[in-house]
Amino acid sequence: MKRGIVLLLALAFLSSCATVDMGEIREHMGMITATAGAARKAMRPISDEEEYYVGRAVAARILSSYPLSTDQRLAAYINMVGQTVSLHSEKPCTYGGYHFALLESAEMNAFACPGGIVFITRGMLNAVNTEDELAAVLAHEIAHVNKRDGISAIKQSRWTEAVAIIGSTAAREYGSTEFSQLVDIFEGSVDDVVKTIIENGYGKSQEYSADKTALVYLSKSAYDPSALKNFLERTVEGGNASGGGLFKTHPATADRLENIKDDLPAEGADILMAQKRAGRFISEIR
Amino acid sequence: MKKKIVSAGLLCIFFFSPGVLSAETAKVITKENALREDCRFLSPVKARLKYGDQLEILSGDADWFNARYKNKKGCIHSSAVKEKKISLAGLAAPGSEPATEDEVALAGKGFNPQVEDSYKNRHADLDFRKVDSIEKYRISEEELFTFIRKGGLHQP
Numbered sequence: 001m002k003r004g005i006v007l008l009l010a011l012a013f014l015s016s017c018a019t020v021d022m023g024e025i026r027e028h029m030g031m032i033t034a035t036a037g038a039a040r041k042a043m044r045p046i047s048d049e050e051e052y053y054v055g056r057a058v059a060a061r062i063l064s065s066y067p068l069s070t071d072q073r074l075a076a077y078i079n080m081v082g083q084t085v086s087l088h089s090e091k092p093c094t095y096g097g098y099h100f101a102l103l104e105s106a107e108m109n110a111f112a113c114p115g116g117i118v119f120i121t122r123g124m125l126n127a128v129n130t131e132d133e134l135a136a137v138l139a140h141e142i143a144h145v146n147k148r149d150g151i152s153a154i155k156q157s158r159w160t161e162a163v164a165i166i167g168s169t170a171a172r173e174y175g176s177t178e179f180s181q182l183v184d185i186f187e188g189s190v191d192d193v194v195k196t197i198i199e200n201g202y203g204k205s206q207e208y209s210a211d212k213t214a215l216v217y218l219s220k221s222a223y224d225p226s227a228l229k230n231f232l233e234r235t236v237e238g239g240n241a242s243g244g245g246l247f248k249t250h251p252a253t254a255d256r257l258e259n260i261k262d263d264l265p266a267e268g269a270d271i272l273m274a275q276k277r278a279g280r281f282i283s284e285i286r
Numbered sequence: 287m288k289k290k291i292v293s294a295g296l297l298c299i300f301f302f303s304p305g306v307l308s309a310e311t312a313k314v315i316t317k318e319n320a321l322r323e324d325c326r327f328l329s330p331v332k333a334r335l336k337y338g339d340q341l342e343i344l345s346g347d348a349d350w351f352n353a354r355y356k357n358k359k360g361c362i363h364s365s366a367v368k369e370k371k372i373s374l375a376g377l378a379a380p381g382s383e384p385a386t387e388d389e390v391a392l393a394g395k396g397f398n399p400q401v402e403d404s405y406k407n408r409h410a411d412l413d414f415r416k417v418d419s420i421e422k423y424r425i426s427e428e429e430l431f432t433f434i435r436k437g438g439l440h441q442p
Binding site: 046047048049050053054056057059060061063064068075076079080083084087088090091092093094095096097099101117131162166179180182183186187189190220221222223270272273276277280 | 315316317318319327337363365366395396397398399400401402404405408409411412413414416417419420421423425429430433434436437438439440442
């Protein structure tokens with residue numbers, strides 16, 4: 001009986017195919033493709049390329065408050081450490097690539113712009129004791145880039161409006177009014193990201209996730225994951241953990257330590273190599 | 287009749303099974319990239335690639351693809367490309383599709399250099415030349431390779 005029903009269904013399916021001519025198939029496929037295309041367009045996230053342009057504007061805004069260091073030697077060193085870690089992340093290739101830069105500010109802070117520009121302040125550079133700790137700070141910021149935490153700070157309503165302008169059929173030839181609206185949305189989006197990374201901070205879950213992800217990048221790179229713990233512990237002991245800068249926008253350091261304690265690998269990194277890197281850090285930084 | 291039904295059925299299977307007609311291609315989605323000799327970063331470069339270049343994907347895993355670009359075979363990281371399945375070519379009614387993400391990008395829409403220029407005009411106080419200088423700053427692959435090796439770090 002069951003076999004009979006299956007056979008009948010199969011015959012019904014085949015006969016329906018046999019009676020539809022190619023013109024009809026073409027028409028149906030066209031409609032399906034158009035509907036799927038419209039749905040995909042309506043839901044599409046910000047592309048990597050668009051994220052890159054938001055990130056550049058965010059970087060420009062940060063640079064209007066924090067002076068960029070002109071120390072080329074330090075720029076090279078920070079980029080070597082940052083590039084090494086970023087190449088071990090889950091998204092080593094972003095539209096514009098990763099770039100690391102030093103800001104001349106005593107404030108202890110680091111910022112990840114969408115797309116891959118990462119800033120670290122002189123205050124932060126002075127607060128880390130080893131290359132592995134520097135790598136830990138940069139790994140945390142790279143995790144924010146990978147998880148698109150900056151982009152997620154953009155209000156959903158803004159992006160929905162942007163998609164409506166960009167994706168409409170008229171988008172192929174939109175005029176000055178639509179373009180001006182798009183620039184307004186871009187400006188609002190940049191404001192959203194800057195406000196989040198400089199003033200309000202990401203959500204606690206985003207910070208905890210960035211810490212845990214940083215441990216993975218450090219392990220993959222062969223940096224010592226305990227460096228993140230060591231750095232955080234020292235800031236608690238030194239009484240820095242309740243100050244401004246990084247501590248204004250991040251969860252309590254004690255909570256961050258609690259968050260990562262179970263994720264630290266039982267075996268540490270090669271001590272001899274870690275010491276060698278610590279020596280390299282001192283000769284590059286001091 | 288039986289023959290006709292079987293033929294029609296085969297025709298249906300042929301057209302409605304994406305795997306039958308599909309071929310994997312991928313588009314480079316980063317400004318610059320490279321097709322490398324081996325599936326690891328810092329491996330010798332076989333071809334320089336730029337945004338929009340099309341590659342044929344030969345095989346791959348979650349991280350790396352073996353790909354062909356202009357008769358050169360090599361490796362590219364999966365995060366540098368967007369896969370595209372070409373299938374059922376010609377079945378969609380011409381002219382009936384809305385603007386796709388790619389079309390929009392090609393048409394220069396979205397957040398793009400023009401939008402950035404307008405934003406710059408509105409904010410003359412912002413110095414994008416500094417941002418450009420950060421992006422232009424490069425360390426060579428040889429330097430990075432040596433840095434990683436001397437530090438006892440893992441080659442990516």
